[in-house]
Amino acid sequence: MVDHDEDGLLERCLEGDGGAFGQLVDRYQRVLFNVSLRMVGNREDARDITQTVFLKAYENLDKFDRRHRFFSWVYRIMINESLNHLSRARRMEPLDETMASEEGGPDEDCARRRLHDSVQSALMELSPDYRQVIILRHFAQLSYQEMSGVLELPEKTVKSRLHTARQLLGGIFSKSGIALS
Amino acid sequence: MKDKELQRLMNDQLDGLATPEESERLRRELAADEGARLEYRNLGAVFDALNRAEVVEPPPDLKQNVMRAIHHRAEKVLVRKSWRETVGAAFRKRPAFRYAYSFAAGAALGVLTFALLTGNPLTRSGIESDPFTGTMLPPPGVDQLRRIDSSEFTFQDGRVLAEMLAGGDRLVARITARGPKGTEVAVSFDPGSLNVAALRQRPASANDVTLGFGRLSVRMQQQGESQYLLYLARRGPAGSPLRIAIHSPDGLVQGELEIRAPRPGS
Numbered sequence: 001m002v003d004h005d006e007d008g009l010l011e012r013c014l015e016g017d018g019g020a021f022g023q024l025v026d027r028y029q030r031v032l033f034n035v036s037l038r039m040v041g042n043r044e045d046a047r048d049i050t051q052t053v054f055l056k057a058y059e060n061l062d063k064f065d066r067r068h069r070f071f072s073w074v075y076r077i078m079i080n081e082s083l084n085h086l087s088r089a090r091r092m093e094p095l096d097e098t099m100a101s102e103e104g105g106p107d108e109d110c111a112r113r114r115l116h117d118s119v120q121s122a123l124m125e126l127s128p129d130y131r132q133v134i135i136l137r138h139f140a141q142l143s144y145q146e147m148s149g150v151l152e153l154p155e156k157t158v159k160s161r162l163h164t165a166r167q168l169l170g171g172i173f174s175k176s177g178i179a180l181s
Numbered sequence: 182m183k184d185k186e187l188q189r190l191m192n193d194q195l196d197g198l199a200t201p202e203e204s205e206r207l208r209r210e211l212a213a214d215e216g217a218r219l220e221y222r223n224l225g226a227v228f229d230a231l232n233r234a235e236v237v238e239p240p241p242d243l244k245q246n247v248m249r250a251i252h253h254r255a256e257k258v259l260v261r262k263s264w265r266e267t268v269g270a271a272f273r274k275r276p277a278f279r280y281a282y283s284f285a286a287g288a289a290l291g292v293l294t295f296a297l298l299t300g301n302p303l304t305r306s307g308i309e310s311d312p313f314t315g316t317m318l319p320p321p322g323v324d325q326l327r328r329i330d331s332s333e334f335t336f337q338d339g340r341v342l343a344e345m346l347a348g349g350d351r352l353v354a355r356i357t358a359r360g361p362k363g364t365e366v367a368v369s370f371d372p373g374s375l376n377v378a379a380l381r382q383r384p385a386s387a388n389d390v391t392l393g394f395g396r397l398s399v400r401m402q403q404q405g406e407s408q409y410l411l412y413l414a415r416r417g418p419a420g421s422p423l424r425i426a427i428h429s430p431d432g433l434v435q436g437e438l439e440i441r442a443p444r445p446g447s
Contacts, residue, residue, distance in 0.1 A: 018251055025244045033239035044367060044398065045391075047240050054247040059254070089389075119234040138231040163192050170227045 039082035130165035330439040374420035378412040
């Protein structure tokens with residue numbers, strides 16, 4: 001499926017119009033940053049990864065197969081960058097302090113923040129394969145078909161992996177005594 | 182019904198993908214099986230928690246950093262292209278240049294072969310051999326540089342001294358840090374106005390050091406003091422101060438380091 005508006009932007013980028021790429025950054029920075037943040041659990045690393053992903057996308061735009069969707073391609077770069085980052089990291093942090101501290105405040109809803117932190121901690125306990133399917137489905141709101149395109153896996157495998165990931169996540173919540181509702 | 186099929190039905194129902202027939206089949210299963218009801222409730226709670234997890238806004242400078250880097254790279258490509266075009270044009274006009282080029286390449290190869298056969302001159306004693314990461318440019322002596330700004334941060338069981346040293350177009354951020362395990366010292370700078378030339382660490386330590394896009398991060402993994410020298414080169418007259426953020430057990434402390442010496446009298 002081709003998004004004509006996006007196709008026009010890509011065309012302009014290839015002609016050297018940096019402003020058009022800026023519009024693509026506007027369109028995807030929020031979701032890509034959140035995908036990366038959920039994958040690596042650290043705000044600063046997520047920022048670096050998101051910036052790298054946009055640069056890589058820009059530099060390789062001429063290699064992008066326009067018959068496919070741009071976002072599937074960018075998500076794939078993002079997932080690969082995040083996985084590379086995780087494999088480089090010597091250890092994984094269960095929870096990034098910067099996420100908690102920057103979102104805190106006297107008027108903050110403590111229960112909501114606790115839930116947010118608990119979800120992130122639980123995600124970090126999942127293996128990257130399971131974590132990425134949860135993130136793509138629940139945070140990037142991709143369909144199974146889109147996830148299959150991003151992960152280059154059959155839809156059936158994506159679905160079964162996601163079911164297992166949800167089950168594992170439920171187990172982690174129960175084990176940690178986290179009240180979900 | 183098999184467990185796997187029941188799992189699929191539950192997930193499809195919560196995903197909003199179940200057909201009316203499948204929903205009805207699930208309803209009947211749940212009515213008849215208490216274990217399945219509990220499992221369905223737990224799965225529903227996972228969906229609920231994931232759906233309620235908030236979206237975090239990206240840093241405000243993310244787009245700016247990307248666009249600046251793209252602009253910078255585009256400039257480099259243009260410069261490279263025009264240089265190649267000039268040389269290419271010279272070769273087209275003067276075929277004799279081709280022979281000169283071949284001669285120069287042959288001479289360079291000869292020098293390289295000689296160096297390899299007689300031993301690499303860079304491994305001689307007396308040459309700087311401290312461990313460091315980053316690009317392998319020979320860093321200038323820090324002693325010849327002038328201190329233009331400094332900030333000291335103290336916290337529980339730790340201290341960070343951040344200094345900015347300058348000399349000509351060269352800048353060195355010297356970070357001397359000691360702190361409990363897990364403390365993170367992050368130095369951010371504008372990659373549009375400063376290039377990283379080298380990063381040195383004294384002494385070599387087990388701390389996690391990451392040199393990213395406009396950012397150096399050191400996460401303490403061991404006791405004791407370590408020093409980091411971040412060699413920077415100005416890319417233009419403009420530039421904002423370096424930002425220092427320290428995440429310690431006491432919380433977050435932040436500061437800035439000027440990259441320009443204060444004007445006399447100011």
